[in-house]
Amino acid sequence: MKGGHIFTRATLDEIAPVLGPAEIQIAIDLFIGPCDADEREGAMIFSNHSCDPNIGVQGQIVFVALREIATGEELTHDWATTDDDDYSMTCRCGTTTCRGVITGRDWQNKELQRKYHGIFSWYLQRKIDHAADYLRIENPA
Numbered sequence: 434m435k436g437g438h439i440f441t442r443a444t445l446d447e448i449a450p451v452l453g454p455a456e457i458q459i460a461i462d463l464f465i466g467p468c469d470a471d472e473r474e475g476a477m478i479f480s481n482h483s484c485d486p487n488i489g490v491q492g493q494i495v496f497v498a499l500r501e502i503a504t505g506e507e508l509t510h511d512w513a514t515t516d517d518d519d520y521s522m523t524c525r526c527g528t529t530t531c532r533g534v535i536t537g538r539d540w541q542n543k544e545l546q547r548k549y550h551g552i553f554s555w556y557l558q559r560k561i562d563h564a565a566d567y568l569r570i571e572n573p574a
């Protein structure tokens with residue numbers, strides 16, 4: 434279970450340079466995570482990205498196993514299922530399904546939408562399910 438404070442992107446932009454990646458997005462402009470260094474350890478789920486993840490999100494903050502996870506195995510989720518952001522980075526997960534480059538917009542990939550149906554964060558699943566409505570809102574005539 435991911436914990437912490439709930440804050441906007443403006444606050445995230447202020448604290449991210451100090452805390453590094455410690456939050457997850459839970460709604461269009463809301464994030465959950467620590468707000469200072471003393472809270473960081475207790476607010477982390479310590480899940481790295483993988484293109485073949487072993488955990489997935491249910492709702493917004495609950496993560497569940499997608500398969501058997503060995504003791505000591507690193508927890509990973511596909512950040513495509515939680516992120517809607519502007520980043521792009523090389524992936525070195527080393528799995529046979531590695532995309533090579535991951536971006537904060539990978540949730541828009543139709544293949545990933547099929548692969549991860551049911552384990553996208555709530556706000557992303559709503560965007561996927563109601564894509565036409567969101568396009569109208571973001572690009573009014």
Ligand SMILES: [Zn+2]
Pocket residue numbers: 483484485524525526527528530531532533
């Ligand atoms: Zn990868």
